[in-house]
Amino acid sequence: MLTKLKERKVTYTNPIFNTMTEEEIISFQEDLLRKQLKYVYRNAEYYRRIFHEAGAYPEDIRTIADFQQLPIFMDKAIERNSQQESMERLGHPFGMHLCSSPDEIVFTGTTSGTSGVPTFTYTFTKEDIDFLNRYIRHMLDYGGIDAGDRLLFSHALGIYATSSILFGVRSHSVLPIDVDVRAGSKSILQYAMMSKPKGAMMTPSLAEHLIDRAAELGRDVRELGLQAIFTVGEIGVGVPEIKKRIEDSYGCRIYDYLGELGYSCDSEEYYGIHCVAPDLNLFPNDLVDPETKAPLKISDGVIGERVTTELSLKGLPRIRYATGDVIQVLTSECPGCGFKGRRVKFIGRSDDMLIVKGANVYPSAIKKVVANFIPDLTGELRIVLTNPPPRVVPPLQIKLEYSSQLDKGKLGELERKIKNALHTEARLTPEIIWCEPGTLEKALTKTPLFEKNY
Ligand SMILES: [Zn+2]
CATH class of the missing domain: 3.40.50.12780 (ANL, N-terminal domain)
Structure with missing residues (x-):
């Protein structure tokens, strides 16, 4: 602690x-x-x-x-x-x-x-x-x-x-x-x-x-x-x-x-x-629907695209600038520290969004579920796209790296658990492709989310 x-x-x-x-x-x-x-x-x-x-x-x-x-x-x-x-x-x-x-x-x-x-x-x-x-x-x-x-x-x-x-x-x-x-x-x-x-x-x-x-x-x-x-x-x-x-x-x-x-x-x-x-930015009081760009009403838990308007900058202020960041706005008091103002959680990028069987899926949501299986997994993943996004022909293919500590005999059981979790938490029924530890390259800045096979 x-x-x-x-x-x-x-x-x-x-x-x-x-x-x-x-x-x-x-x-x-x-x-x-x-x-x-x-x-x-x-x-x-x-x-x-x-x-x-x-x-x-x-x-x-x-x-x-x-x-x-x-x-x-x-x-x-x-x-x-x-x-x-x-x-x-x-x-x-x-x-x-x-x-x-x-x-x-x-x-x-x-x-x-x-x-x-x-x-x-x-x-x-x-x-x-x-x-x-x-x-x-x-x-x-x-x-x-x-x-x-x-x-x-x-x-x-x-x-x-x-x-x-x-x-x-x-x-x-x-x-x-x-x-x-x-x-x-x-x-x-x-x-x-x-x-x-x-x-x-x-x-x-x-x-x-x-x-x-x-x-x-x-x-x-x-x-x-x-x-x-x-x-x-x-x-x-x-x-x-x-x-x-x-x-x-x-x-x-x-x-x-x-x-x-x-x-x-x-x-x-x-x-x-x-x-x-x-006083710096109107954010997060201006939120729009990522697809239609229609304004969304701010309420606790609302999810939408962040629009930035810099209220006090003088050089190159961005005004009503659609950032592509999809965020969740929380208006309730912070349960941890009692801060009464707005809080936001990052959900994903609107240009990373996938549509699987009509539902919007953000790679970050998949990453979040997968991270629950560390240390059996290394946490590295790639989403394999066989045609240009956002529409995905199911099943969505996900490459996962098992860790060197995992007994390979337990891979089947692990796969079942991961699929269950993805189904409950992200409404996905993916196909999992296993990779040996250390074979998915890890970048120091931004690791690619997608492997584009099209
Ligand atoms: Zn807090």
């Missing part, structure tokens, strides 16, 4: 929200929304165009409900076109939705999209960075990382979005030991063993991978003496077995976070990301 660092409630980054009701917070957000819409309309040709096409003016939008009557302004593909246009017409790659002058931009971070064309989605002015840093400091503080501490930071460095987090780390007077994930796990472990960081930031898959790599090198990740690991991306920490394995192996607490928008609390159980920044 781990000792809790701080037996306390997650608070909003901006303390004024701590005494507000949810209605008052929404009213505050609507005020920021009205100002932001006027700002983007005034400053970016793209947003003026969108309003004109919709036959509306920023002044027409008073409430979130009014705002949701407007179409989706942007998604990854539209953003890419907007960038193409600004490269051709204005000579910069940020897009026609850039609201500041290009020379005011001090950071740009891309995401490693699957299409191969990077999008400069995370493009900030100095003022934006100062604003965002507060959220990182707030999270580090909650996780017990203080000025003077060191923090292992192992993501893809450089032009990638995660690099923006480093400003926040440094502004908290914490020294990042920033080892590019591409340096490899041996190198990451070496730097960590030498520098004795108090905390670490990485993906859950890297945290898991380092446990195995350290053991291969005759070491133990517990020797690192970490007190907190902050993970971003993937469903990892939302799976109880993965959270437990990481916490038990490192002997520390793990926090799941989503950019500057929020993080999970100190509870033993995972209660989702606590949305601590209502």
